[in-house]
Structure formats: structure tokens, C-alpha cells
Amino acid sequence: MFDRLRARFDAGDDRQTVGLFVDGPNVLRDEFDVDLDDLRTAAEDLGRVGVLRLYLDEHATPGLIQAAEARGFEVIVTSGDVDVKLAVDATALAGEDAIDRLAIASRDTDFKPVLEHAGRTGLGTIAIAPGSYGRSDALRNAADEAVTLDE
Numbered sequence: 001m002f003d004r005l006r007a008r009f010d011a012g013d014d015r016q017t018v019g020l021f022v023d024g025p026n027v028l029r030d031e032f033d034v035d036l037d038d039l040r041t042a043a044e045d046l047g048r049v050g051v052l053r054l055y056l057d058e059h060a061t062p063g064l065i066q067a068a069e070a071r072g073f074e075v076i077v078t079s080g081d082v083d084v085k086l087a088v089d090a091t092a093l094a095g096e097d098a099i100d101r102l103a104i105a106s107r108d109t110d111f112k113p114v115l116e117h118a119g120r121t122g123l124g125t126i127a128i129a130p131g132s133y134g135r136s137d138a139l140r141n142a143a144d145e146a147v148t149l150d151e
Contacts, residue, residue, distance in 0.1 A: 016100035016124065018043055019051035021090045022073070023106035024060065025082055032130035036071045038149055039105055042128055046147075050099050055086045083110045094118040103128055103147075109138040116142050 020043040027034050036054075043049045054073040056065065068075050078085045086104075091114055094102055102118040104111045105128035115125040119142075127143035129135035131150040140146040 016047040017050035018047040018101045019099035020103045022054045024056040026106045027130045034130045055082045090114050109136050112142040
């Protein structure tokens, strides 16, 4: 299925396909003032966006979900641990040959193994921090590239 989708999007665009996975509870905090449009722009700057997912917990407001969907995010709401669901989904996608680069927006070092695994499968990896205050050095060091949204 992904090969067919990829072939459709490959026509005329030679940029690498990026999958962005956003840890909503860790990134969309008042202290960071991160905008959904900034996250989408960061993904677009990295390549052709193939996957754009925002992970939220059950406390997410309907307004946030609606705003994210309006900006093209696939919203995943989980009653369990957001980190676990994001990590499992990102790791699974890394093995499906659907993307060329995996970007994770978070400040949580729990995603270091995901980036390391993706790198071993041949994907380029990017750690996106919500701000210099929210940057994880371990996550940044595990990735091929690092982006800080406030810089």
C-alpha cells in the first residue's frame, strides 16, 4: 500500500519523504509557545511530508484536535501513555519503507531508542525540540540532525 502511495507522491518531487511524529503533551505546553503551523513548517523544511501525526492524551481539548486536523495532522488520541503509542508507531513505520527521514518533536529522552533504530534501518533522523529550554541533549545526540523551534 505504501509503495503505491509513495509512487503517486514521487511524481515531480525529488525531495526525501519525511514522517513527523509530535509528542503533543511534551511539545504543546504554554511555556514553549509552539504553534501547530510552526511544526508543519519544520516538517516541510525537512522534505516532502508523507506522515504528519500529533499524539495526544485523553485530556486534549476538542478545539486542539480540530485545529490540528485543520492543519493536516493525523491526530492520535490515546488513553494510555502517549510516549508508548508514538514510539511503537514510529518504530513500525521505520521498517515499512514508507519514509526516508523520521522526525520526532519532543523533549523526552524516551524516544532516543526510536531514533537509533530508525538510523540503523537507514532512515535519516531528526530531533525537533520545542525550544532551547525544552531541548533534550540525549535526543539531539541520537539524531542525524537537530532542530530547535525558537531558533
